[in-house]
Amino acid sequence: MDKSPSELAFRAYEHRVGRxxxxxxxxxxxxxxxxxxxxxxxxxxxLWVLKGLAGVxxxxxxIGAIEVLTYVPMLGTGGxxxxxxxxxxxxLKVPCALNAMNGAGFEPGSEKGEVVSTIAIGVSAxxxxxxxxxxxxxLSSIRGFLEAPALQPAFxxxxxxxxxxxxVVYISRDPKIAAAPLIFMLVLFIxxxxxxxxVGVMVPVGALxxxxxxxxxxxxxxx
Amino acid sequence: MEAFNPNNGFMYGVVAVVVLFVxxxxxxxxxxxxxxxxxxxxxxxVLRKTAGxxxxxxxxxxxxxxxxxxxxxxxxxxxxxxxxxxxxGALTYETPAAMSAAAAVGRDLSTLxxxxxxxxxxxxxxxxxxIPGTIWVPAFSSRIERxxxxxxxxxxxWGKLFMSALFLGMISAFLGDVFATVxxxxxxxxxxFVMAASALVMCLCALCLKKLHWKWMEDYALPISMxxxxxxSIPITNLVNSVx
Numbered sequence: 001m002d003k004s005p006s007e008l009a010f011r012a013y014e015h016r017v018g019r020x021x022x023x024x025x026x027x028x029x030x031x032x033x034x035x036x037x038x039x040x041x042x043x044x045x046x047l048w049v050l051k052g053l054a055g056v057x058x059x060x061x062x063i064g065a066i067e068v069l070t071y072v073p074m075l076g077t078g079g080x081x082x083x084x085x086x087x088x089x090x091x092l093k094v095p096c097a098l099n100a101m102n103g104a105g106f107e108p109g110s111e112k113g114e115v116v117s118t119i120a121i122g123v124s125a126x127x128x129x130x131x132x133x134x135x136x137x138x139l140s141s142i143r144g145f146l147e148a149p150a151l152q153p154a155f156x157x158x159x160x161x162x163x164x165x166x167x168v169v170y171i172s173r174d175p176k177i178a179a180a181p182l183i184f185m186l187v188l189f190i191x192x193x194x195x196x197x198x199v200g201v202m203v204p205v206g207a208l209x210x211x212x213x214x215x216x217x218x219x220x221x222x223x
Numbered sequence: 224m225e226a227f228n229p230n231n232g233f234m235y236g237v238v239a240v241v242v243l244f245v246x247x248x249x250x251x252x253x254x255x256x257x258x259x260x261x262x263x264x265x266x267x268x269v270l271r272k273t274a275g276x277x278x279x280x281x282x283x284x285x286x287x288x289x290x291x292x293x294x295x296x297x298x299x300x301x302x303x304x305x306x307x308x309x310x311x312g313a314l315t316y317e318t319p320a321a322m323s324a325a326a327a328v329g330r331d332l333s334t335l336x337x338x339x340x341x342x343x344x345x346x347x348x349x350x351x352x353x354i355p356g357t358i359w360v361p362a363f364s365s366r367i368e369r370x371x372x373x374x375x376x377x378x379x380x381w382g383k384l385f386m387s388a389l390f391l392g393m394i395s396a397f398l399g400d401v402f403a404t405v406x407x408x409x410x411x412x413x414x415x416f417v418m419a420a421s422a423l424v425m426c427l428c429a430l431c432l433k434k435l436h437w438k439w440m441e442d443y444a445l446p447i448s449m450x451x452x453x454x455x456s457i458p459i460t461n462l463v464n465s466v467x
Contacts, residue, residue, distance in 0.1 A: 018360070023357070033346040035237050042227070043340070044341070044343050048328050052320070055326070055327070056352045057352050060355075068364065069363075070393060073368070074389060077365075078255060080360055081360055082248065088308070088313045089313070095445070098390065099277070099280055103273065103441055103445075104273055109371060115265060116265075119257060119274055119277070120277035122250070122252050124281040125248075126253075127282065129246055129249075131285035131286060131289055132292060135289035139293075153413075154283075156456070159414075161449050164452055165421050166394055177391055178395065181392050182391075189399035195403070196400050196404075202400075203393050205396070210392040211392070
């Protein structure tokens, strides 16, 4: 399946646009703490920042690199630039993109799949921004409702509620490939529950196991 | 010098610039994709349905992100958490980053931080902790894409299986994570019950699609299942708590 020249040209254009936006965003992000320091003449000691970073940077930077390797092929060019910059990838943008490609009936990794993935991620980012803005503006009237103890399970268990239906869609398509990574992850997390906060690190492990299983089954003509 | 308040107009102004940038970037990429979709011959109704379904899909998770803003606002005010949860961040990253930075200066997040140096240190840690993502994507995404393209060009069937395997690897990791608390007794099974409930709703949606030919269900089955799963988590939790 060779890519048409127009597709290659479009991807190259998307990369140029994406680089321009994301690098501008990079500068803007660094400008926020800089602006606080300048405005209040309050530059924190370097050691404070270093100590704080030591607690999170090694794991976050590793997970960040892993997420790029895993999610870029799923989201496509535009979706990746937008998704990685707007954040909330695992809990929102990636499932939203998968849902969009599945609903439209386009293959992930195809150009049409990438188009709907980018639209879904963009709309999701806009809706998230709007909901947070409205939430902050209307805070006094909705805070009691949002923080009602009776409602908390709904927000606590958002990931199980999200990945249950996703599992139905994708496992039912390729149950033979799904078996090996699924069994491995179930056994692993039941035996070593302390891994739960680092689930992001386990995503490429699951992907490697799934790829190995898929390759073996494909070579044997079983899928 | 003006006293520092994390909720002051200056902070809202700074954050508004970045949030507006996010809005502009989203609009730019939506327009780019929409135009390309039209060129590729995708029916505009498909693109409209994609946008509608994505909006519905996002509503409730966005409220949970808002709850994250509320939680962090006790110590950091509203603007900074709003920014961190709108750009690159996620609640799972930002709360530990803020806690780690506060601990490094001998503080916690139980009260509003009004010392600008401590606040700035937390802002730097939250920003630098997550910012490499903006470098990795432009640095590596085109190489990753070329690799995937090569695989697909060489063997299309294997290319499709390769993508499926990536999804299944990700889904397996998160499904495994759902079972991480089952050794804690019946309450530890609540996430599993919620996952099973939402999966069951998804099966019912598929049944409606197949038997009743509700074509619209194709676009909304996942958000509906997720919302039902979240709603069902309330009686499930109450039921488990009453017997455990």
